[in-house]
Amino acid sequence: MHAICDANYLRLKRLFPDYENCNSRELLVGAAKVRLSVVERCRYTTIFHIHQQSAESRWLGLLNVEVRAYHDARMLEVGAFQSYRQVSARYQYPNDQMFAQDEKSQQNRFLADWLEHCLQNGRAALDVVAATVTDT
Numbered sequence: 001m002h003a004i005c006d007a008n009y010l011r012l013k014r015l016f017p018d019y020e021n022c023n024s025r026e027l028l029v030g031a032a033k034v035r036l037s038v039v040e041r042c043r044y045t046t047i048f049h050i051h052q053q054s055a056e057s058r059w060l061g062l063l064n065v066e067v068r069a070y071h072d073a074r075m076l077e078v079g080a081f082q083s084y085r086q087v088s089a090r091y092q093y094p095n096d097q098m099f100a101q102d103e104k105s106q107q108n109r110f111l112a113d114w115l116e117h118c119l120q121n122g123r124a125a126l127d128v129v130a131a132t133v134t135d136t
């Protein structure tokens with residue numbers, strides 16, 4: 001899981017390189033609009049909220065994730081996924097919420113795939129607006 005969190009930290013920094021000076025960034029990924037927002041800045045950590053809306057894709061739909069970046073360790077970890085906060089590292093199975101035994105690991109792996117998808121297919125919202133203005 002450490003390797004996934006390390007790689008996710010680098011992915012997020014590539015998607016939002018100016019997070020220290022800017023509070024939000026919008027991307028267009030296909031028909032979806034993705035907003036990365038800084039929720040809290042501390043000396044060694046930053047909390048981000050990731051929200052995706054208007055997706056045509058049935059497999060993902062709306063996405064709400066809160067992640068915490070640990071700058072000294074260079075790691076990014078999921079703190080809240082959709083409406084669930086404080087997910088434990090391991091669960092007994094079955095459990096009341098029907099979480100998988102490795103729910104936290106699965107959420108971080110999903111974030112890795114999703115961030116990589118955004119890196120490969122995302123465009124800055126400003127680039128799209130500028131392109132349509134110059135085309136007309």
